[in-house]
Amino acid sequence: MADTVGEITPAGEDPSRRDFIHVATMAAAVGAVGSVVWPLVNQMNPSGDMLAMASLEFDLSKVADGSEVTIKWRGKPVFVRKRTPAEIAQAKADDNADLKDPAKDADRHKPGKAEWLILIGSCTHLGCVPTFGGGDWGGWFCPCHGSHYDTAGRIRKGPAPTNLALPEYAFLSDTKVKIG
Amino acid sequence: MSGHSTYEPKTGFTRWLDSRLPIIRLGYDSFVDYPTPKNLNYWYTFGGILSLCLMTQIITGIILAMHYVPHVDHAFNSVEHIMRDVNHGWLIRYVHANGASMFLFAVYMHMFRGLYYGSYKAPREVLWILGCVIYLLMMATAFMGYVLPWGQMSFHGAVVITNLLGAFPVVGESITTWLWGGFAVDNPTLNRFFSLHFLMPFMIAGVVILHVWALHVTGQNNPSGIDPKSKEDTVPFTPYATVKDGFAMVLFLILFSVFVFFQPNALGHADNYIPANPLVTPAHIVPEWYFLPFYAILRAVPDKLGGALLMFGAIGVLFVLPWLDTSKVKSLRYRPTARVFFFLFVLTCLILGWCGGELPDKMVFQVGATAAGDPIGLNFVWLSRIASAYYFAYFLIVMPVLGLVETPDAVPDSITASILDHSAEKKGLAHAG
Amino acid sequence: MLGKGFAVSAVVALLVSTAPAFAASSGGELKPFSLSTDGPFGRFDAAQVQRGYKVYREVCSACHSMNLLSFRNLGQPDGPFFDAKYKNPNDNAFVKAIAKDYNINDIDTETGDVVQRPGTPADRFPNPYPNEYAARAGNGGALPPDLSVITKAREGGPAYIYSLLTGYHDVPRGLEVPAGKYYNPYMPGDLSSFWSGDKDKVPAGGFIAMAPPLVADKVSFDDGTKSTLEQQASDVVAFLDWAAEPKAGERKRTGFAVLIYLALFAGLLYASYRRVWKGVKH
Numbered sequence: 001m002a003d004t005v006g007e008i009t010p011a012g013e014d015p016s017r018r019d020f021i022h023v024a025t026m027a028a029a030v031g032a033v034g035s036v037v038w039p040l041v042n043q044m045n046p047s048g049d050m051l052a053m054a055s056l057e058f059d060l061s062k063v064a065d066g067s068e069v070t071i072k073w074r075g076k077p078v079f080v081r082k083r084t085p086a087e088i089a090q091a092k093a094d095d096n097a098d099l100k101d102p103a104k105d106a107d108r109h110k111p112g113k114a115e116w117l118i119l120i121g122s123c124t125h126l127g128c129v130p131t132f133g134g135g136d137w138g139g140w141f142c143p144c145h146g147s148h149y150d151t152a153g154r155i156r157k158g159p160a161p162t163n164l165a166l167p168e169y170a171f172l173s174d175t176k177v178k179i180g
Numbered sequence: 181m182s183g184h185s186t187y188e189p190k191t192g193f194t195r196w197l198d199s200r201l202p203i204i205r206l207g208y209d210s211f212v213d214y215p216t217p218k219n220l221n222y223w224y225t226f227g228g229i230l231s232l233c234l235m236t237q238i239i240t241g242i243i244l245a246m247h248y249v250p251h252v253d254h255a256f257n258s259v260e261h262i263m264r265d266v267n268h269g270w271l272i273r274y275v276h277a278n279g280a281s282m283f284l285f286a287v288y289m290h291m292f293r294g295l296y297y298g299s300y301k302a303p304r305e306v307l308w309i310l311g312c313v314i315y316l317l318m319m320a321t322a323f324m325g326y327v328l329p330w331g332q333m334s335f336h337g338a339v340v341i342t343n344l345l346g347a348f349p350v351v352g353e354s355i356t357t358w359l360w361g362g363f364a365v366d367n368p369t370l371n372r373f374f375s376l377h378f379l380m381p382f383m384i385a386g387v388v389i390l391h392v393w394a395l396h397v398t399g400q401n402n403p404s405g406i407d408p409k410s411k412e413d414t415v416p417f418t419p420y421a422t423v424k425d426g427f428a429m430v431l432f433l434i435l436f437s438v439f440v441f442f443q444p445n446a447l448g449h450a451d452n453y454i455p456a457n458p459l460v461t462p463a464h465i466v467p468e469w470y471f472l473p474f475y476a477i478l479r480a481v482p483d484k485l486g487g488a489l490l491m492f493g494a495i496g497v498l499f500v501l502p503w504l505d506t507s508k509v510k511s512l513r514y515r516p517t518a519r520v521f522f523f524l525f526v527l528t529c530l531i532l533g534w535c536g537g538e539l540p541d542k543m544v545f546q547v548g549a550t551a552a553g554d555p556i557g558l559n560f561v562w563l564s565r566i567a568s569a570y571y572f573a574y575f576l577i578v579m580p581v582l583g584l585v586e587t588p589d590a591v592p593d594s595i596t597a598s599i600l601d602h603s604a605e606k607k608g609l610a611h612a613g
Numbered sequence: 614m615l616g617k618g619f620a621v622s623a624v625v626a627l628l629v630s631t632a633p634a635f636a637a638s639s640g641g642e643l644k645p646f647s648l649s650t651d652g653p654f655g656r657f658d659a660a661q662v663q664r665g666y667k668v669y670r671e672v673c674s675a676c677h678s679m680n681l682l683s684f685r686n687l688g689q690p691d692g693p694f695f696d697a698k699y700k701n702p703n704d705n706a707f708v709k710a711i712a713k714d715y716n717i718n719d720i721d722t723e724t725g726d727v728v729q730r731p732g733t734p735a736d737r738f739p740n741p742y743p744n745e746y747a748a749r750a751g752n753g754g755a756l757p758p759d760l761s762v763i764t765k766a767r768e769g770g771p772a773y774i775y776s777l778l779t780g781y782h783d784v785p786r787g788l789e790v791p792a793g794k795y796y797n798p799y800m801p802g803d804l805s806s807f808w809s810g811d812k813d814k815v816p817a818g819g820f821i822a823m824a825p826p827l828v829a830d831k832v833s834f835d836d837g838t839k840s841t842l843e844q845q846a847s848d849v850v851a852f853l854d855w856a857a858e859p860k861a862g863e864r865k866r867t868g869f870a871v872l873i874y875l876a877l878f879a880g881l882l883y884a885s886y887r888r889v890w891k892g893v894k895h
Contacts, residue, residue: 021885022885029426029878039268048265051260219895220895271866274864424886441864450765
């Protein structure tokens, strides 16, 4: 831009001052465009009402031994599974097996609540919902691309890179859990 | 106009691209090297401002469509959801809503400028007509957009305007039913208006491309109305016009921002914050300010069909304007008599706008009262009749007749000569335009 | 000619054309009323809006819904109970306590029955009536309007609501008030068919189905503010005005930054423009 201007600027003009003004103007224009872009991008982030629905209370008495209830939290499935002693024992036994994403079973549930396994029910591969009780380890099996999870929700076989994720949750009482 | 291209690709890549898709050459010839009359004043910056407006409306509109729900049960609340919960949603919605007003304001300035400097005259008839098409599309888009928040004014505005089409004999009723998709303005109407409101800006953008194309074929008109004769008369578009347009745009944005941030609802109506209720009409139903002059023309005629025809005629007459003006001189700068009629016309448009916003039976002024207690004086319906009469007379009588009978001032030989004349004329005054 | 003066007058004309939007309704001339948030430099008075919320909650909410408001809105920035400690309004302890006091209808996911549970910040203000028909039935056929955007939805805005709330007075002699209605000089309407006095002196105003809602000391303010009728009215209007656009504070602050930036940018562009055009007669 400075080049085209240069030709018609009368002689005797201090070129550095001229450039400074044009550069400052261009910088201000870039700054203006930049600050306009942020609201246009930010509007796609979760809105106030979405953020508000981020926590959920759930009554555990609805879940029978050895079964699972799927609830919707933030638009995603959350598995609430009440494990049988056999499943817990199986999961503990595998703590030292050759795991893709090593984790102890004790770290997969809240202390003293080994029967309650609460996981985000979307496969860590590409987000499908694994089916309960399937797969070679009796945990979950993802029908999309064949990932096998064990009874602690750890990935054992298949393309998924990590174990099923744990949501943020806390026990409000023995029968009530707050997710989120 | 610009003759052969002066673009010379400098790098290997641009040479390669230029022989395959000369898009950089097109941009260079249109917006960098393009010869611009050097006497363009600030009235000529509204073209650039309008493209900024169109871009703003399209971008904010697409964003609003991400959050808006076109259903009678959700439309109003989804707009409030945008205002309350969406990040920066209030900003985007207020920019879009006030942007419509700003857009129409700029287009009116642009049109008055074209009228004043004779920009519609040969060889720019097609350029002008394309502009009229854009204006018509803008009005349709603005009207449908106003329906979308589904407030009381949205709804009853839509009822009144769609019923206008029912005025046409024989087909009128089937047209309105077709337009509604039912027996009244209802959910199907809202849904299709949303779809069309989304589509039309892209049609506008298409016609804008034709408009700019036509502009580059004939070259820009200028305040002297004399076409450039030598290189002396023009400057390259960049940086000269770019920096001037840019400055004007920022001034325009300041006005825009005052509305968006400090008076966001001043151009709207309180009733539109009441959810649409088909069973109750607001006490005083008026369109947005930019439609008021046409609304006044509509109401000036006591007959339903006559009013509708006259209103559409008020826009239709613009299309044939290039052939109504018989003057050999383009710019009103050299037509002192025509100038008086022009400013009277601008005043008439403002008066029509004023009439459109007032109740027809309200008195403009009152000189007395009859024995029965009825006021004597001028009411708004009569004022709008007088103003409507002049609106049409300006195009249909003044323009053809004046061109034949008036004696224009001497027209300078060239743009450069006109600049010398013009600066001598306003000697002593600050010279910024 | 088509000079700068004309450009200025065009802008003025645009501004003047907004005048109809402010035109008075057919009710009486409004009482003078101002809020601390008025104007570009207005400041938010959290204490007043808190008092206003109390008035809404103890008086208005018996009949009027505020469907667009959630409890969390009370704790968001520029909200009456905003606390910088809680960035997420859903964690705001005060807001949680307010929400908990309400019973919210919900569906028991086990039995499908409608049950009531304590509110959470995510819940909307509960509607006092289950539907429009119940609301009408409970109010002599009149529907109490939703108050979410009421100050934006009435000509005259806050001043109108304030005038209406404080404006009830004795019925003028010669005006016949229908059963279940009240005379209010600020309510838009046409009283000529109820007026038996001088034809040219029909009183301003109209009939409203709402009994005078506020009287002195009806609401006791926790901060010790004397609870006069005017105080309650202006506080509740402050609350309603906040509720009509909770992001208004953010809007004005952003506006100042934008205007300052644009002013500087315009100055720079003008300097650039002068340099580019230097020596070109135009």
